[in-house]
Amino acid sequence: MLRIVDLTYRIEGRPLFEQASATIPTGHKVGLVGRNGTGKSTLFRLLTGETDVDGGEIVMPRGWRMAGVAQEAPGGPTSLLDTVLEADAERTALIAESQTASDPMRIAEIETRLADIGAHRAPARAAEILAGLGFDADAQARPCSEFSGGWRMRVALAAVLFSEPDLLLLDEPTNYLDLEGSLWLEQYLRRFQGTMILISHDRDLLNTAVNSILHLEDKKLTLYTGSYDTFEKTRAERIAVQEAARVKQDAQRKHMQSFVDRFRYKASKARQAQSRLKAIAKLQPIAEISNEHVAPFQLGEPEELSPPLLALESVSVGYDGREVLSHLDLRIDPDDRIALLGANGNGKSTFAKLISSRLQPMGGGITKARRMRIGYFAQHQLDELAPQLTPVQHLMNLLPNLREQEVRTRLGAAGFPRFKADTAIGDLSGGERARLLIMIAAIDAPHILILDEPTNHLDIDSREALVLALNDYTGAVLLISHDPHLIDTCADRLWLVAGGRVTPFDGDMDDYRRLLLDERRPAAAKAKAPKLTKAEERKAAADRRAQVTPLKRAMDDAEKRVAKLHADLAKADAALNDPDLYDKVPSRVTIVTKKRADIARELEAAESAWLEATEAYEAARLEIERSAT
Secondary structure (H helix, E strand, C coil): CEEEEEEEEEECCEEEEEEEEEEECCCCEEEEECCCCCCHHHHHHHHHCCCCCCEEEEECCCCCCEEECCCCCCCCCCEHHHHHHCCCHHHHHHHHHHCCCCCHHHHHHHHHHHHHCCHHHHHHHHHHHHHHCCCCHHHHCCEHHHCCHHHHHHHHHHHHHHHCCCEEEEECHHHHCCHHHHHHHHHHHHHCCCEEEEECCCHHHHHHHCCEEEEEECCEEEEEECCHHHHHHHHHHHHHHHHHHHHHHHHHHHHHHHHHHHHCCCHHHHHHHHHHHHHHHHCCCCCCCCCCCCCCCCCCCCCCCCCCCEEEEEEEEEECCEEEEEEEEEEECCCCEEEEECCCCCCHHHHHHHHCCCCCCCEEEEEECCCCCEEEEEHHHHHHCCCCCCHHHHHHHHCCCCCHHHHHHHHHHCCCCHHHHCCCHHHCCHHHHHHHHHHHHCCCCCCEEEEECCCCCCCHHHHHHHHHHHHHCCCEEEEECCCHHHHHHHCCEEEEEECCEEEECCCCHHHHHHHHHHHHCCHHHHCCCCCCCHHHHHHHHHHHHHHHHHHHHHHHHHHHHHHHHHHHHHHHHHHHCCHHHHHHCCCHHHHHHHHHHHHHHHHHHHHHHHHHHHHHHHHHHHHHHHHHC
């Protein structure tokens, strides 16, 4: 298992971790979450040894192979497939040695080891991973140097997945993926057998690919069992309980302090006053859990216009005389919520530029409603902001008719208090710059708001704030995103961009997931298995259930044990928070305190057992699902 023990680390004197501890059992898949800037990526550097700890230690099994995506994308003349294959250093070295070895005994050892590590199936496995990330057979044979930086980062991710390390570290792996690649990665990580720590702001990925959440907050680490949705619910309950306990303890402390203040110097009450002073000293302060507010997105409220807002009739569009999309016959009405599906390179951004008038049609006609306004956000705009200007200066250049105080008021409502409004844009975080650009896109309450990958730099809470704003927005939305949660919660129409066309997709996101995963499965996996008789199907299903039943029972028993210990712990806390315990039976304080400590230790062990039982059950269930399909 991986153990982080009393970890302390500072950057320029500012502590990121203060005696932070966590234990991650072998084989667990953990989502590392926390606000931007709290130190998630720094923790990865500490785990890999790239950065030394200031205090505490990180302990992991001897010989563990660790891997993460390098910051520099691979390049050069090596083909994509060979680049991925080279990630398996042992296989590469053995194959090289086999070409020069002359000793028959050594040749036999090499061939045996190559067979043991599945070396001969490696090209097929590497090709399958590359295909899942969007590279067809022709692309896999081309050199890395022919691809852009974003596509080469996909190759780097493919190489890490292919290497199958004991500890896989992934930091925002979907940033360079389209929706299709993200959906494929979800399924791949579900099947990964090693230990994994994943930094992501993608709620669906955290709900699908991990079984625990490691929360970094207030320089501490807290491990929660379950998906991200379970973590949010559990943490909300914990905040409510802790806040209630804190308020009760404050009242208890004030009550005892009031007695001390009244009778401290009265001889007949002096002992009781001293007893209460000791009890006050023994009260462990209950910290107030910070729940930082996320500013809402302000998208405005456009005036009503008659439908359609925009209609395309036999439109074609492209670049330099080359058509990218053609035969476009579509319309956008007020309050439409449309998400564009399709792999990168199919023309989603081209279509968005056409709708926003950044590209003119090569043929056909576009009809637009009079007085219609369009707002447009795209990731490349982040690089076009003048880094030396402040948000105030940038907006005053865009809105010269507004007074400075009006600009500051707008910025404040959008989440830029005075000190942020006066910070150079180059010194803002990626999320803050994205928030500024979304604000600018919606500055005049557009009737159609086009958002091309708006969430790349937003944390989970900011993404939820954007979801709320889009669902309250009365204009039409055209959305391009690799975040399935954003599409699921905001879009009610799906358009598929493929084969040079844009057509309505007849289905929901679950249908699209199934279609995509089937398309990206290797041909051999699509071959139909021999049809079983009904009796054989019933027997096979019964055998599968028999395999997982004991594991399910062990998981349920472990969960009941955890629930009982949580209840016992709550009773002990309630007793310790009861003022009568200190007033009437102070001798029991020590007994109850010791009992609580024993329960807490038992609970920690029980939660570890629950994690292990859950992982065993999920692994068996996934294996059965794979064999069934």
